[in-house]
Amino acid sequence: MKFVAFKRELQGTGASRRLRMGGKVPGIVYGAGEPAMIELDHNALYHALKKESFHSSILEMELDGASSKVVLRDLQMHAFKPLVQHIDFQRVDATTRIRKRVPLHFINEADSPCVKTDKGTMSHIATELEIECLAEKLPEFLTVDLGSLATGQSIHVDDLKLDSHIKVRTHGRKNPVIATALPPKVEEIVAPVVAAVPAKGKKKK
Secondary structure, X not given: OEEEEEEOOOOOHHHHHHHHHOOEEEEEEEOOOOOEXXXXXXXXXXXXXXXXXHHHOOEEEEEOOEEEEEEEEEEEEOOOOOOEEEEEEEEOOOOOEEEEEEEEEEEOOOOOHHHHHOOOEEEEOOOEEEEEEEHHHOOOOEEEXXXXXXXXXXXXXXXXXXXXXXXXXXXXXXXXXXEEEEOOOOOOOOOOOOOOOOOOOOOOO
């Protein structure tokens, strides 16, 4: 994905506030050289952020007529409004090794024995993983194949088929679960309780 940034001349809280009022977003680009203060068009950035690949892939940034490869590093949103307050990017090259969270794409769920035969469901325990790899080989997502999962079985991190250059960071957790095949839910039908109506006594003659 490509986007255009502009050099930000003024810094400080007041300058950033005026930028936001003018429909701009202050930001910074660091790594592989001196940090650069930048500004971006808010609406264009906001729509780009809705795309999954903007968060988990190498981006091409045009600044002052020159292009460089960057990855999104940090994003600050307004507390309750759909407004981007600040954004950080990191420059990368062929030798840069990075850590990045990438989404998981689950496939073949409907064809699994759990869902197709047993009418069960899949529980997605994780929706993304943090990986370490060369920046130029950063995948947009990781594929999780659920096609062979039977009821009661799970897929763990070690079960993923990843390229040799990708290392999953589990932060001390040993082979965490990614997805689990659950049996179908059994609905218990409870009969309504009918209150007993006392018999009326016979009237005396």
